Amino acid sequence: MSGGRYDLVILGAGPAGYVAAVRAVELGFKVAVVEGRRLGGECTNWGCIPSKAIINAAKLAKSAKLGRRAGVSLRLEGVDPRKVLDFARRASTRSREGVRLLLSEVDIYEGFGRLVKGGVSVGGEVLEAGRVLVATGTDPAPVPGVSFDGEVIISNREFFEAPQIPSSILIIGAGAIGAEIGQALARLGTKVTIVEIMERPLPYTDPEAGEAVARALKKDGVKLYTSSKVAEVRREGSEAVARVVTPKGTVEVRVEKVLIAAGRRPNTSGIGLEEAGVELAGKGWVITNDYLQTSNPAIYAAGDVAGPPYLAHKAYREAIIAVEHAAGKEPWLPRGPVPSVIFTDPEVGYVGLTEADAEKAGLQVATVKYPYTALPKDYTTYSPTPTGFLKLVYEEGTGRILGAVAVGNSAAEIIHEVTLAITNRLTIKELAKTIHSHPTYSEAVGEAAYTALGMPIHGKEAQ
Numbered sequence: 001m002s003g004g005r006y007d008l009v010i011l012g013a014g015p016a017g018y019v020a021a022v023r024a025v026e027l028g029f030k031v032a033v034v035e036g037r038r039l040g041g042e043c044t045n046w047g048c049i050p051s052k053a054i055i056n057a058a059k060l061a062k063s064a065k066l067g068r069r070a071g072v073s074l075r076l077e078g079v080d081p082r083k084v085l086d087f088a089r090r091a092s093t094r095s096r097e098g099v100r101l102l103l104s105e106v107d108i109y110e111g112f113g114r115l116v117k118g119g120v121s122v123g124g125e126v127l128e129a130g131r132v133l134v135a136t137g138t139d140p141a142p143v144p145g146v147s148f149d150g151e152v153i154i155s156n157r158e159f160f161e162a163p164q165i166p167s168s169i170l171i172i173g174a175g176a177i178g179a180e181i182g183q184a185l186a187r188l189g190t191k192v193t194i195v196e197i198m199e200r201p202l203p204y205t206d207p208e209a210g211e212a213v214a215r216a217l218k219k220d221g222v223k224l225y226t227s228s229k230v231a232e233v234r235r236e237g238s239e240a241v242a243r244v245v246t247p248k249g250t251v252e253v254r255v256e257k258v259l260i261a262a263g264r265r266p267n268t269s270g271i272g273l274e275e276a277g278v279e280l281a282g283k284g285w286v287i288t289n290d291y292l293q294t295s296n297p298a299i300y301a302a303g304d305v306a307g308p309p310y311l312a313h314k315a316y317r318e319a320i321i322a323v324e325h326a327a328g329k330e331p332w333l334p335r336g337p338v339p340s341v342i343f344t345d346p347e348v349g350y351v352g353l354t355e356a357d358a359e360k361a362g363l364q365v366a367t368v369k370y371p372y373t374a375l376p377k378d379y380t381t382y383s384p385t386p387t388g389f390l391k392l393v394y395e396e397g398t399g400r401i402l403g404a405v406a407v408g409n410s411a412a413e414i415i416h417e418v419t420l421a422i423t424n425r426l427t428i429k430e431l432a433k434t435i436h437s438h439p440t441y442s443e444a445v446g447e448a449a450y451t452a453l454g455m456p457i458h459g460k461e462a463q
Ligand SMILES: Cc1cc2nc3c(=O)[nH]c(=O)nc-3n(C[C@H](O)[C@H](O)[C@H](O)COP(=O)(O)OP(=O)(O)OC[C@H]3O[C@@H](n4cnc5c(N)ncnc54)[C@H](O)[C@@H]3O)c2cc1C
Pocket: 011, 012, 013, 014, 015, 016, 017, 034, 035, 036, 037, 038, 039, 040, 041, 042, 043, 044, 046, 047, 048, 049, 051, 111, 112, 113, 114, 135, 136, 137, 138, 156, 177, 267, 271, 302, 303, 304, 305, 310, 311, 312, 313, 315
């Protein structure tokens, strides 16, 4: 049965799919979106949005403890484990409704779609498509020796669908997801164990950032095992017992839930990609060119399914590039570096090259580190981050900014000024010339640049 003819059919309504639909409508396309689960995808329903909601709830619990530093004593009367998740779900619902509104001029088909000759099939209908965008994202991946059972050994999806937050949890992986959820739960009263195979949390960024997060997790009561591995998890009634191999020996951890947060796998199997001549790499990631076009020129792929970094804002940008190219426009390229933010406390933001990356690339690298202890804004808050800092990586000689890492309050915000600098090939001098308001965390950017130029102002004592 023919379900209609479209200029663009999009598989998946996550950040890549729905943004592609919005831009395609603006460009005059007739658009259909096919979604097998919920509008908004992983980010809205089981990822970015509900995780940030529980982080905010946890911040409130922490504030109750810290307020007395500012002379305001608050009493934490309790944490309702059900209402915390209800709050997170309400945030997801609002976000999902927002997506639905954005798609008001798009035909939405519910069901898992599959590429077929000339279009996409969904629920017995065939949608004829001029172009197809594959934006099917990822599924949570198990780890060797531990598989999901959906009840006790769970992924982020079951975690956010549960009636309440657990009283104890073991999290496999101290990447962004594990560190954020682990810290939030610990602050909300859950007994949290995190097991990370690498030597520190957030192993893919600047070591100092990972070490700062490790210290903070421990301070919040998280039992953190690094350079360690969960070898086996067995069910005992409604609980799980995990065997954790650590450098100091094997320990057993008994918990209500085990959350696997150690990787994702692409949703590319069984949806007709190979038959359509779309080439895949590695575990099934779609290979694309700069315009997100696959080896079949009528088929584009964007977002997580097109490879790392697995971030919503990277998905947004790729979606726009893909659709503009499909419409015969010349999209903005290159994409610029993709900033990453981890919403732990301290927050971590990073962008561009680390010092080690830049050296590996054969560049003459210099760095400057500006500590939050020289940042008046940080003195004014009841939750200061005295171990915080902004580190800029730049090219010796030209002063061209290559990368940055920020750790501490507002790191998630200030990293974007550096992103703008890298995207526009700005130098240390240009950052120094930029006037920053006082007192703000953004002052760290200007102060770091002044320091790099040998003219430290407020950071003089810290040098
Ligand atoms: C706990 C957690 C926290 C996160 N926090 C952040 C954060 O703070 N910031 C950030 O930038 N990123 C975050 N992410 C990552 C972010 O969620 C993803 O990068 C983003 O969702 C990718 O968007 P996407 O559109 O590529 O894929 P997805 O969001 O995965 O959407 C793909 C959609 O396609 C649908 N689909 C799959 N197959 C089919 C099919 N055959 N037919 C129809 N529909 C199909 C799926 O149901 C899904 O809705 C987080 C992820 C998790 C798990």
